Amino acid sequence: MSGIGPLSQDWEPVVIRKKAPNAAAKRDEKAVNAARRSGAEIETVKKATAGTNKAASSSTSLNTRKLDEETENLAHDRVPSDLKKNIMQARMDKKLTQSQLAQLINEKPQIIQEYESGKAIPNQQIISKLERALGVKLRGKK
Template structure:
């Protein structure tokens, strides 16, 4: 049985490639040209190596705000919704702010913003509130 298993004790070395090997070669070539007195023309690329093009695409809500000419504000929680949330929480007297926050897994500031009408409506949060409070908050009653 002792000869059935053997271990290989030879060291294994794993190395990564040198970072930016091509950039170092370019730097060396530019420095050599400068030392020889040759004229060097460099071009700086505007967004090279960044992800600005992907992040500059506008979302649906910001595009609506850009196209809007008169009212430049995000949608806020309607008065009916904020009253329904407060009424649902009062009906379930055991649901204080901290318990409701725990049950829907959101920050207490979010619930306060919904009840004060300052929040931007999020259908996922409204759905969580509906399930937890047992009140219909969306659509016709």
Template structure:
């Protein structure tokens, strides 16, 4: 290491500049303006839905009208009272809380609560998991 002088580095600033985002658009605009000044005939095209939501709004008005004309009241299917009673009974027989049962079937405790209160929309996969964990047939004839 003897004889080696102090190491010096030459740090010079490096400047990186981005190109202007609309450079091409400005060139086109300049060319159009120059052509206008010279009196040349210019043909311009406008996209029909450029910068607006016209295409989306026309389809929504049709859907809105259909909804307004609809007279049938629609509701989600709910858990039948027989099913919710069967779930509660089977859970009590196994001495499980709603939270413990939910953990066993890898669902949130709120799901079990909704099934037992009858507010849930029935999901066959969840019912099958419940039947497997509880060891009881919850739907249909026993």
């Protein structure tokens, strides 16, 4: 057993840090701070896909190609006028505000406002929530 030395583990902590800023980054930071102190105007640029996990070019090129190939004039479905009137009437009958109704169905008040103004794209789940909260049938035969 003399060939095997004492087994030992290294319990020293390993600290991993981000790389220190290089000289160019320090210069840029110094220049920006100096400009701020002097009151000069600083122009900042927000990158469109900064911090996202998407490749900007791949998905857009497919969508634009589909749009270019499309010959029909397409538009999203909007809330029909009879539905928006029914929602408004049922809400008024229950003496609820748009925000109170939104709270009842766990949606934002903006969604109720969009449905009542006819700007929303109809969502069957939201319509069924509205039906339950208002106690009225909004779709189909009455």
